[in-house]
Amino acid sequence: MDFQLSDDQRALRSGMRDLLGAVFDRDRMRAAVERGGALDRALWRELGAAGFFALRLPEEDGGVGLGLPEAVLLFEEAGRALLPGPLVATHLAAGRVKGAAEGAAVVTAADGDRPVAHLAEADAVLAGGGPLDGEALRAFVAAARPVRSMDPLTPLHLPPPEPVAGHAAFAPGRVAGRVAFAPERVTGPAVSAPERAPAYAGRLRYEAALLSAAEQLGSAARTTEMAVQHARERQQFGAPIGSFQAVKHLCADMLARTEPARAAVYAAAVTGDPLEIAAAELLADEAAVRNARDCLQIHGGMGFTWEADVHLHLKRAWLRAATGLTEAEAEEELAAGLGAAPPRSGSSAAYGPGRSQAGGGA
16 A cells, blocks of 8 residues: 555645745735734635635535545645634534635634634534534523633634523533533523534534644644754854754754654544544644644744744644544544454544554654
8 A cells, every 4th residue: 555645745745835836925914913813815715716615525515525645635635824713613614514615704612611613713513413503602692701712813612601592502510520411491592602512513613623633744844843943043153053953953853753643643644543633633732732842942032922823723723622523533543443443444443452653652
């Protein structure tokens, strides 16, 4: 089996990199930071016109007709460019929410009781009870509370703590020190606050995790490049700092984290196996966060400044790692799958005794 990218896949990745370089270069990224992460609707529509959101829709439905491996390549490029917005949610909503495939609608996700990204600008919200739009969405937004985000390109809102007009509601209770919710009848139409159920179920949950891992992979690769470039150019004691052994080791470690994460993400995109996706998420999250930290270290004092882009990668990596399939959840997935089934023909998923070693390495 050949896991090298095909010529068409390389062309797709190159085309998306060129597009993002033209429509979301550093100046536009910095402009987005200055306006608090507010989405550029023209950019969103341009992504839609390029097939970013409709990539996996069948051609007869107006899509491109490609698969998850190709989507991973596009999301990797989005991660490299620090492209803002609820990209994963809108991509998964294509064909389910009107306008999502074309980039005419911005769709975000309310996943459990976690903060919701870009809620104020959303045309629909994926929630446990189905997409929210119209009056239900407006009531949900009005009841949500803005909170400070660690990522200046990702505004956040806490979902409503109480039922608001729309779907079925739940009453809060407390279980094991955390707020839990139990079903309760309310009068009139009501909407479930999203902490009652995850935004994605079944296959979509793992696809969302994999696309997020692809964004983390792109960020990890980009910070590796930034660190190497700075190490070559920065002079200290009459020599490039990249000639110093300590800096060499940091750069080598960054590459050694990025490439296994890349292999895991690409393989999981081919197999679609939930356990491989969980492992890929773990590797990609670690690579994105630790590479950004090492990149900042190599940049020295200027890495801490607002003008440098290093901190933006670190903050986005932190935020992604805390949403979707978290580290603890991915580890639980892998632990639950240990010895669960014999190896399957045609898949790289390794269950049984071999899985123990693979899971431990993740």
